[in-house]
Amino acid sequence: MRQNESETQVAVRVAGLSKAYGDLRALDGVSFEVPMRRVFAYLGPNGAGKTTTINILCGLLERDGGEVSILGRDVAADPVLVKSRIGVVTENSNLYPELHCRRNLEYTGELYGLSADRRRSRAESLLNDFGLMDKAGAPFGTLSRGMKRRLTIAAALMHEPEILFLDEPTTGLDVPSARSLRDLIRRIVGGGATVFLTTHNLFEAEELADEIVVLIGGRIVERGKVSDIKRRIGGARCLTVSFSQSVSGGDVLGVCPAIRNAELQDGALKFEASDLHDAIAQLVAFCNKENIRMNDIGIREPSLEDAFVSLLAGAGKSDGKDRP
Amino acid sequence: MIQLARALAISRKDVESYYGKPPLVTWGLLFPAVLILAVYIKDRAGYLDVAPGIIAMTLLFGNTSMAAIVITFEKRSGTFERLLLSPLGMGTIILGKALSAAAYGIATSIVLAVGLKACMGLPMARPDVFIAGLLIGSCVFSLLGLIASVMVKEVFEAMTLMNFFRFPLLFLSGVFVPFAQMPGWLKPVAWLSPLTHAGEMIRFGIFGETAFASPWVPVAASLIMFAAVCVLSGLSFQRYARR
The missing domain is CATH 3.40.50.300 (P-loop containing nucleotide triphosphate hydrolases)
Structure with a gap:
């Protein structure tokens, strides 16, 4: 030493x-x-x-x-x-x-x-x-x-x-x-x-x-x-978008390949974006095509808690063999 | 010297926090004083026979109880861990804790003896041996209390553990029956008791006579027991600290 x-x-x-x-x-x-x-x-x-x-x-x-x-x-x-x-x-x-x-x-x-x-x-x-x-x-x-x-x-x-x-x-x-x-x-x-x-x-x-x-x-x-x-561990960034009219997650996922896991939350749609730039561009294109406006858009970085939960989930799958 | 100063700091803090509290001082004095007074009222001459034993018993109960209670309490509150985390040798912690308990026992015993001398005419043939008896006895008993404290988790467990040997010692160590008057078969058992030797030193200090061939016998026996409990307490604390 x-x-x-x-x-x-x-x-x-x-x-x-x-x-x-x-x-x-x-x-x-x-x-x-x-x-x-x-x-x-x-x-x-x-x-x-x-x-x-x-x-x-x-x-x-x-x-x-x-x-x-x-x-x-x-x-x-x-x-x-x-x-x-x-x-x-x-x-x-x-x-x-x-x-x-x-x-x-x-x-x-x-x-x-x-x-x-x-x-x-x-x-x-x-x-x-x-x-x-x-x-x-x-x-x-x-x-x-x-x-x-x-x-x-x-x-x-x-x-x-x-x-x-x-x-x-x-x-x-x-x-x-x-x-x-x-x-x-x-x-x-x-x-x-x-x-x-x-x-x-x-x-x-x-x-x-x-x-x-x-x-x-x-x-x-x-x-x-x-x-x-x-x-590295925390996963994709989350987008929360509220539209001027009702939109289903399926509508968006079908035309926006950079977006996944749509989920309705408090009247807004929450997505995971694998690539932020592409996801926003695809969302804007979708809105223009459907003549819908985006009233609000929020971006959330993955937190340490997200990373920690991922690690715990991973450890839960692989661990438990060595510890009595 | 640095570690000695830290041991004294621990003792000073313990006296401030625990041993110097008026209820504790009062209890430490009242219990033996009332016991001696009860014997005095029954037999005005005979109280002298039991006075050395009761002073030794005061040391035994006061020191073992307080040393054990203080450490068990500090272990529960987490404050003992502070000592283990501080730059202190294990000997420093033991010395600091034992010194404060011993000081408590010695102080209450001296006040008791002075009171008995002033009020009831207790003789004092060899004050130096009397003090030596208090010193060595209180150190041995304090260390026994410390050893018990690291073996248990709760205060009541410490008391139970110590009462297991303290009460039998009262009858085996010349507290109520002087060593000289004990049956022959019991004397070897009494020889092994630290209370016997502390009591005999105190008896020699008061009366100038002892049941042993020489006053150096209980002094030597007490010192050997002191060395033994020093080693034992060191091992117990090391084991506790590395649990």
């Missing part, structure tokens, strides 16, 4: 990682790299092996095989050093409910060996940055769910980690809190940290991630940039 990976711009390198719980293979030869100063999303359905991977990367779980390098170090061989350079936010906001917010941050700083002055200044700065200054003296247990989440992330940033692991950061948050948290994550990356994000929220992954890996059944089934995966 290469040393000094921070110099080579790789934050996390995983090669052939495997882990089994009895007969269940939770991870089966997983390999990926996370570049520095990027948001890397690790996606997968429940039971895919995401939490197992994070627990191994953070030194909470022993691996059965493979290599794991965090900033050029193996967490199993040098856990204290690696843990001092990463921050971890688990799925639950797990600060101490009886301690007030400032004390929670300062205590975290003590565990990471920050000096008293540094602890005070970091706590002050993070409370300010995360909009929690007016709650500095309130016990953590009395905060709203969104505030708890923010303070938990702030605590993980006390020692200015180079990599931040975020496990389902917006689960259970209302829309404004989730949006505000996504802005925070962008700021964290803007500040120079690498974010390793696991989430079920595909919109969130699409919004934040530079690169994603999709894990199903302990194996990586897809990886790459969000736009590439959407284009």
